[in-house]
Amino acid sequence: MTSSEKSIRQGRPRYVSLATFRRSGREVRTPVWIAGDGKRLYVYTNGKSGKVKRLRANPRVRLAPCDMRGRVHGPWIEASARVVEDPRAMDPGLALLERKYGWQMRLARTAARMSGRWADRVVLEIEAGDVLD
Numbered sequence: 001m002t003s004s005e006k007s008i009r010q011g012r013p014r015y016v017s018l019a020t021f022r023r024s025g026r027e028v029r030t031p032v033w034i035a036g037d038g039k040r041l042y043v044y045t046n047g048k049s050g051k052v053k054r055l056r057a058n059p060r061v062r063l064a065p066c067d068m069r070g071r072v073h074g075p076w077i078e079a080s081a082r083v084v085e086d087p088r089a090m091d092p093g094l095a096l097l098e099r100k101y102g103w104q105m106r107l108a109r110t111a112a113r114m115s116g117r118w119a120d121r122v123v124l125e126i127e128a129g130d131v132l133d
Contacts, residue, residue, distance in 0.1 A: 008063050008077055008128070012036075017072050018043060018124075019062040020054040020081075027062070028054065031070040033105070034063075035096035040125050042093030044108070047085065047122040055081050061126060079128035093123040 016034045065074035098105045112118045
């Protein structure tokens with residue numbers, strides 16, 4: 001395993017390209033924030049987004065380190081994801097993301113609350129096989 005792959009599995013990169021798959025099999029890439037706890041990786045997103053709709057149909061994802069515009073600069077790893085909607089179950093992932101991204105994550109959460117979109121928020125829980133080696 002390369003250091004880049006290990007870095008993704010530990011949730012270290014600032015941005016990761018999350019590739020989800022349409023029913024046709026076509027890949028759709030989205031740059032996201034990601035944080036890990038040593039077993040799983042977490043992403044915070046809108047539950048009505050396209051990536052969530054695609055994940056409900058197909059849990060397969062791929063991850064690669066990228067910049068904020070989604071330009072990939074490392075190898076891809078295969079993983080599977082599930083949508084977490086229960087507020088209590090979302091808390092560990094949100095806490096990890098807030099610890100990693102600090103004021104930016106707090107600002108994103110506040111904006112979601114103020115805009116009335118907080119109820120639409122979900123956490124994606126990602127398992128990348130042998131998450132930590």
